[in-house]
Amino acid sequence: MYISKSMNIKTIIEKYPETIQVFKNIGFKGLENPAVLEKLADISLEKAMMIKKEDVDVFLGMLKQVIEGVQREDNAPKEATLMGLLPCPVRIPLLEGFEKYLSDNPDIKLKYDLKAAYSGLGWIKDEVIDKNDIDKLADMFISAGFDLFFDKDLMGKFKAQGIFKDLTGIEKYNEDFENENISLKDPRGDYSMIGVVPAIFIVNKALLGDREKPTSWADILKPEFARSVSLPIADFDLFNSILIHIYKLYGKEGVRSLGKSLLSNLHPAQMIEAKEPVVTIMPYFFSKMVPEKGPKEVIWPKEGAIISPIFMLTKAAKAKELDKIIKYMSGEAVGNVMANQGLFPSVNPRVKNPVNGRPMLWVGWDFIYENDMGRLIKECEETFNEGAKE
Template sequence: MNTISKNNFMSDILKSYPETTDRMNLLALLPCPLKLPLQEAFSKFVQKNNLKNLEYLIEGNANNQYSYYSFVEQLEDIDEIPDIVISPGINSFYYKNFVDKFIDKGLFVSVSQNTPNNLLSQIGVNDPGGNYTVIAMNLLVMVVDKLKIGNQSIPQSWGDLLQPEFEKKVAIRGQNNSFCETTLLTLFKQFGFEGVRKLGKAVKYGWHPSQMAKLAGSNSNDSPVISVMPYFFTKTIKHKENVEVVWPKDGAIISPVTMLVKADKAKELKQITEFFTGAEVGRICAAASFPTMHPEIDNKLPQSANLNWIGWEFIKEYDIGGLMTDLNRQFLKAFI
């Protein structure tokens, strides 16, 4: 068993693929809250099962993830991809270039063994095409600063954020010219390009969620009135007495954590994929406020929690990469 170093991320990834066929590769690009607990659990699993023919990297650095997604967009050969890839969000693995060359040709197969609990079954998170395996979900909710909302009504749905009274009062995840893809896609699905432009008017800050959590309820001059952040980060807010966590009536936005498994390696990789779809990983994800697909796991969501999933029909209908370019462009026209 070999772990890949992180000194030179891309070169190590590319060099990790052995020329011989008796080796296996795994790359897990994980949200920060899942990186350390899953890395520790997987390391113990690898040692316990003596998986000496496995090379793997579990990575939680967002900048490294972006560099890898840029590489994925240019891929021509499936041999340049690890046997298993786990990644968060609607990223380059959903873009037309990748879908046309690899997904539509059946080169990746879903390995889910789980019938999800009732809530998740109702919203159709499992891929009906049998290509992607969703192992967990990052949920985006609203956090309202009660010290700053004043006499304004607390928003109850995503559409409420598009009203003029919330212009330049909202923070979402973003950096440079790229903003949270699942937020933009969901608002586009519900309200079209006009809704995305209105969101651009509403947003004042493009931040990492940790920065939102740090300032929420702090009464700082720089803190936003409303922050759109992962449910996990609401647990880390220091000034909880000054905020209200809002589960929108139209549902917390789902950003999936997806596993891709090469179809011709699925049987050989079964022991590993069963680990990532199993109860132990399910418990780890649920404990980090990432609902899991495993039916035996209590995700501990509020009873009234609704979830908002853009759906596989939407993903298959659009050129997601091209659409994201358009959505960021429309958003930025109003944001700047």
């Protein structure tokens, strides 16, 4: 702000229209009229106050007070909105930490709704995507959702408009995700992530018979494991990611073989108690429920655990309002809860992930940008179902 006694009335009002009412209070009229303002172009504030018999220093202070008040209001953070789904195993500790952070930062104006992952994303497809209404989409959105985020008919159509931007400020992801085998950070700078859900095997050795223990994704596609594998079909995000990765690694026939291997479709929480499957594929978190002594063994696939990313989309236009929330959600505190309590490896470079250097499989950004992911997922689902019926 710059304002002085020597400035003319026209300049002051044009630069700071909020001062009009202050001038009106001491008798100025017609200030909204350009012709009147033009006549005031040759009258300095000091001269005007002499004519009106007002103390110029007092009046100047009043003008500055009004201007500063408007500037504070303009610079104050506007209310932002946050919606999303949090992985069930860590939703409560994440919410507790988030609510404490908000209470410690009362200047943050935020309306949020963070549901459990099992709630599903039906609402966003019905209310936002189908109606093509980006205004109904939260300023910040957190969820896994392989098909949702990449399908050109779903969230992908908003991404194509340049609405989203990675605002985390993380230049390089955790070394578990940035090495010679994997590069998880979006090179185009649109999508950001906070972590991943890895898929691993639980092998019931008591049911193997004369079969060799499967240690790779290729193994479970072999004929000897037909009707022997339980898959997390109910977990759409992870299942779709598994389909896409198998397709990339082993082609359409690999997806068909995966369908042939299907014995049962269980929620991960049910898989631990399942008696029949020789192999269950589940999020790494549920491996904590496997007894140390017993017939079941946790296997980390030698090609790597297939991952389903947990995305954090942020509207570029809301960078200012979201700044503190973005820094918190992508920060070390959230990353540690994800990694230590949920066994969901974090992308934050300061977090020590529970993978001990074991590999993870990522389909790759080139593959994503070169394919129509929505169409490809549907084709993979059809091929998988064909195999499951054979």
